[in-house]
Amino acid sequence: MNEAAEHPPAVTYKRVLLKISGEALMGDQGYGLHPPTVKRIAEEVKSVNDMGVEICMVIGGGNIFRGLQGAAQGMERATADYMGMLATVMNALAMQASLEALGVFTRVVSAIPMDQVCEPYIRRRAIRHLEKGRVVVFAAGTGNPYFTTDTAATLRANEMGCEAIFKGTKVDGVYDKDPKKFSDAKRYDTVSYDEVLQKHLGVMDASAIALARDNRLPIIVFSLDEPGGFRGILAGQGTYTRVHG
Ligand code: UDP
Numbered sequence: 422m423n424e425a426a427e428h429p430p431a432v433t434y435k436r437v438l439l440k441i442s443g444e445a446l447m448g449d450q451g452y453g454l455h456p457p458t459v460k461r462i463a464e465e466v467k468s469v470n471d472m473g474v475e476i477c478m479v480i481g482g483g484n485i486f487r488g489l490q491g492a493a494q495g496m497e498r499a500t501a502d503y504m505g506m507l508a509t510v511m512n513a514l515a516m517q518a519s520l521e522a523l524g525v526f527t528r529v530v531s532a533i534p535m536d537q538v539c540e541p542y543i544r545r546r547a548i549r550h551l552e553k554g555r556v557v558v559f560a561a562g563t564g565n566p567y568f569t570t571d572t573a574a575t576l577r578a579n580e581m582g583c584e585a586i587f588k589g590t591k592v593d594g595v596y597d598k599d600p601k602k603f604s605d606a607k608r609y610d611t612v613s614y615d616e617v618l619q620k621h622l623g624v625m626d627a628s629a630i631a632l633a634r635d636n637r638l639p640i641i642v643f644s645l646d647e648p649g650g651f652r653g654i655l656a657g658q659g660t661y662t663r664v665h666g
Contacts, residue, residue: 434585436551438585439479439586439651440481440586440588441481442480443484443485443512445484445589446516452484454512459516463519472655474655475551475552477558478556479559479577480558481571482507485508486504488501498567502568503533507561510529513529516558517558527558528555530543530546532561532563532573533561559573569629572628574625575625575629584639586639587641591644593659593660594660595617597622612662617630624664630664633664637666639663643660643661
């Protein structure tokens with residue numbers, strides 16, 4: 422056992438939901454899944470799971486298909502959205518395979534029942550999985566077209582009684598303008614839900630922010646590219662923005 426495992430850092434949260442976009446899994450490719458990137462993120466999740474934190478995950482589908490993209494090509498929006506939801510199931514299965522290869526017990530639960538592939542979403546059963554220390558990956562979004570996986574993440578975080586949503590992005594928080602384009606962009610340490618909505622700060626879509634606000638669910642925006650970043654924040658360190666009331 423290494424030193425870190427013998428002396429796990431103090432944990433500030435007991436149960437959290439990690440939301441990542443589908444694009445986070447595609448690495449430098451323009452499309453699909455990049456297995457080394459999936460593995461890297463799985464290792465981040467494992468390191469937090471090892472601290473005894475209960476972890477829910479929601480993964481988007483944008484690396485494979487987005488409903489709006491299909492609609493722009495003339496497809497009926499609802500049909501295109503169902504395709505987007507199916508894309509999230511593929512990502513969830515990839516993450517499950519990677520986590521289980523690292524020895525982390527994982528369940529994929531889908532808002533659209535597909536019994537041969539994964540479990541259907543049943544709230545109390547999902548809570549039981551968490552209590553047993555399993556990582557639960559929520560697939561197929563909310564199961565409804567016209568929504569996004571950000572809203573699904575907020576919904577599931579509320580249902581599971583998570584203390585916060587961790588939104589992993591390419592930057593270490595919320596900025597007043599794009600830090601990749603503007604060198605004078607300023608990062609917020611904390612920002613209110615209303616400011617995020619009024620200034621269109623692009624943390625999550627408006628319905629997800631409103632649902633988090635109405636249920637006082639904090640959103641922690643942090644960089645997924647920073648090795649050990651997820652674990653660090655749970656141990657009370659690191660740079661991030663906290664969106665709250
Ligand atoms: N989607 C949906 N309902 C949901 C969640 C997702 O219809 O509750 C569809 C929608 O078409 C969306 C796609 O699934 O474009 C992929 O999700 P999202 O765009 O949120 O993925 P991300 O941008 O996080 O990769």
